[in-house]
Amino acid sequence: MKRFRVRLTWIMIVMIGLSVTAAGLMMGKTYKDNHIAALEESMLREMMVINAHxxxxxxxxxxxxxxxxxxxxxxxxxxxxxxxxxxxxxxxxxxxxxxxxxxxxxxxxxxxxxxxxxxxxxxxxxxxxxxxxxxxxxxxxxxxxxxxxxxxxxxxxLESVEISVNKLWTVLIGGLILLFLLSAAVSYRVALGLTRPLEQITGAARRIKAMDYSVRVDIRSKDEIGELGTAINAMAEGLQVQMNRIQENETQLYSVLDNMTSGIVMINAGGRMVLFNRRAEEVLGFEHREMVGKHYSEVKQQYELSQFIQQGIDNQEPMHDEITFYFPEERLLELNLVPVYASDDRYGGALLVLHDVSAIRRLERMRSEFVANVSHELKTPVTAIKGFAETLLGGAVHDPVMSQQFMQIIYDESERLNRLIGDILELSKVESRRVPLQLSPVDLTAFLRRSIEVMEPEAAKKGIALEAVIADGIFLEADEDRLRQIVINLLQNGINYTPEGGQVAVSASLAVREDGLETVRIRISDTGIGIPKKDLPRIFERFYRVDKARSRVSGGTGLGLSIVKHLVELHKGTITVDSTVGVGTSFILELPVIQP
Known part of the structure; x- marks a missing residue:
């Protein structure tokens, strides 16, 4: 733009110089011709006078x-x-x-x-x-x-005429030089007035090209350049509004994609991945920057995945499948591949949606197992009751000894059935969070001692010693009834799986977690048979029994530890287990002193 300004200034100076020079030449020639013509006229008159004499x-x-x-x-x-x-x-x-x-x-x-x-x-x-x-x-x-x-x-x-003309030329040249300087200043000013708005417009256009839509042109003139500046401003404002809207939509889109629970992978018509959300990174075990721009066949994953994508791109039809992946960890993925078309109905690639259905399938399996277990657990006492009742109806009722024995068995089985149904209903309420906690301050020292007193008769039957190591003055906020249910269940579990002459110990102390939350740590240990390591991850599952024969003899339903775990979680606490086969088992409860 500076070069244009200089060229424009020089053009104006040259045009003015040529015009002034031409005017000076004409003026000098006209002056000389008029002077000579006047002199000639005067000489003619003089000669006419001379001729007369x-x-x-x-x-x-x-x-x-x-x-x-x-x-x-x-x-x-x-x-x-x-x-x-x-x-x-x-x-x-x-x-x-x-x-x-x-x-x-x-x-x-x-x-x-x-x-x-x-x-x-x-x-x-x-x-x-x-x-x-x-x-x-x-x-x-x-x-x-x-x-x-x-x-x-x-x-x-003609010397006087030439002197006069030379004086005229001196004045003209001096005036021309002065006029050149003045015209140069005026030309530069005019050129600056023309080029400065153009510089602003050019600069604004460059910034708009660089996606800086906040730029505005400050031109107040009402001429064509002013109208151009106004148009540039309107265009920049419109682009800024549109880009802000696009950026907001893009931010929302990426926010939605990054927070989706499904993995999203966009593949173009050439087979290259152009979109890879956060969930897809977690599911496939690769980062976004590693995958975008690469061909899907370069993904070092299941061979079945590449085949699935290839088949979907070749057929250009929606596809569905479930594949077990073993990297970065074993999981079952549900794959949905749908073709994507551009606005002109041209094939643009495919969208791959990945759902991790491992938990869903596990829940379905657990539900099936639960139904099977409930059916089995209910069928056992019902079968016993039905069988002994049929025996009594068949004539055994007339034998007082046998009748008494069978009636006792029917009563025991009905009690067992009642406990099972009660535990199932209790677990159902706890799992569905339909058990509101009635929180109140609990004197843990007195509470644990009362709970031990309740269990002492049952422990005495097996010669099991109940010991307590509880500091005085420990209080916490909890639902006392639910807390008693937790402790009684754990004490019952320890007594049931501890041989005669064993020991069950209860201890309680204050602790502080890593996040600074003050907690009460309750440990219930026994010297029982212990739990094998392979069974430790599953002991809190419904109906899971380590020793099924011993459970049936003890009358357990297999739901006690599941209920305990859910009640502890309702109190915002944790429960862990530490066990060695043949040595014993310890359950460690950590409950917050003040409920958050």
Whole structure:
């Protein structure tokens, strides 16, 4: 833009200079021509006056005529200041104010003489060798009615005219230089006024090209450039609004994609991955920057995945499948591949949606197992009750001893059935979070001692010692009934799986978690049979039993630890287990002192 401004300035200066120079040339020429024309007019008038007072009859007398005309020439020069020459019709000089007529050439061939003999008057401008100056010669016929005629010629030096013209040129050149400087300043100012808005518009256009839509052009003129600036501003404002809207939509889109629970992979028509959300990274075990731009076949994953994508792209039809992946961990993925088309109905690639259905399938399996276990657990006491009832109905009722024994079995099985149904209902309520906690301060020391007292008769039957190591003054916020249910279940579990003469110990102390939360740590340990390591991850599952025979003898339902785990979680606590086969088991509860 600066180069354009300089070029525009120089163009304006040259145009102004040429115009002024042309005007000066015309003015100088007009001044000179007018000056010479006025001088010529004056000389004609003077010669007419001179001609009226001459005696041309002496022109044919050589001696007398030469003396007469020479004398007249000298007198007239003193009066007019011009060189005066008298010329006979044959061109011979009769008298001259500046030279001897006898030494002068014949003037019949001079331009002004020829014109005067032909038209009555003539003029010529030439350099005079005699005086060494440019001279204006004007000749006039003495008798215009009879041509050729004797002639009078006046000549003036043009030195004064040339001096005047030179002065004029000096003034013109000085004025031209001053005008050049002034025109340069004005031209630069005008060029700046034209180019500065264009510079702003150009700069704004570059910034808009660079996606900076906040730029505005500050042009207040009302001309075409002002209208252009207004249009640029309106365009930038419109683009800024559109880009803000696009960025908001893009941010929302990426936010939705990154927070989706399904993995999303977009594959273009060439098989290259162009979109890879966060969930897809977690499911496939690769980062976004590693995958985007690469061909799907470069993904070092299941061979079945590449085949599935290839088949979907080839067929350009929706596809569905489930594949077990073993990297980064074993999981079952549900794959849905749908073709994507551009606005012109041209095939644009495929969208792969990945769902991790491992948990769903596991829950379905657990549900099936739960139904099977419930059916089995319910069927066992019902079968026993039905069988002994049929035996009694068949006549055994008349045997008092057998009748009493069978009635006791029916009663025990009905109690077991009642406990099972009660535990199932309890677990259902706890799992569905339909058990509101009635929180209140609990004196844990007194609470645990009362719970031990409740279990002492049952422990005494097996000769099991119940010990308590509980610090005084421990309080926590909890639902006392639910907390008693937790502790009783764990104590019951320890007594059931501890051989006769064993020991069950309860301890409680205050602790602080890594996050700074103050907790109460309750440990219930036994010297029982222990739990194998392979069974530890599943002991809190419903109906799961480590020793099924012992569970049935003890009358357990297999739901106690599941209920305990859910009640602990309702109290925002944790429960862990540590066990060694043949040594014993310890359950560790951590409950917050104050419920969050």
């Amino acid at each position: 001459l005696d041309w009859s002496l022109a044919d007398k050589p001696v007398e005529g030469q003396a007469y005309f020479s004398e007249r020439a000298n007198e007239l020069k003193e009066l007019t200041g011009a060189r005066v020459t008298f010329i006979r019709k044959d061109g011979k000089v009769l008298g001259d104010s500046d030279s001897d007529p006898n030494g002068m050439d014949n003037h019949s061939g001079r331009k002004e003489v020829l014109e005067a003999e032909a038209e009555g008057s003539g003029r010529a401008i030439r350099h005079s060798e005699t005086v060494g100056q440019n001279m204006l010669y004007v000749a006039v016929a003495a008798d215009p009615g009879r041509l050729p005629s004797d002639l009078i010629r006046l000549s003036y030096s």
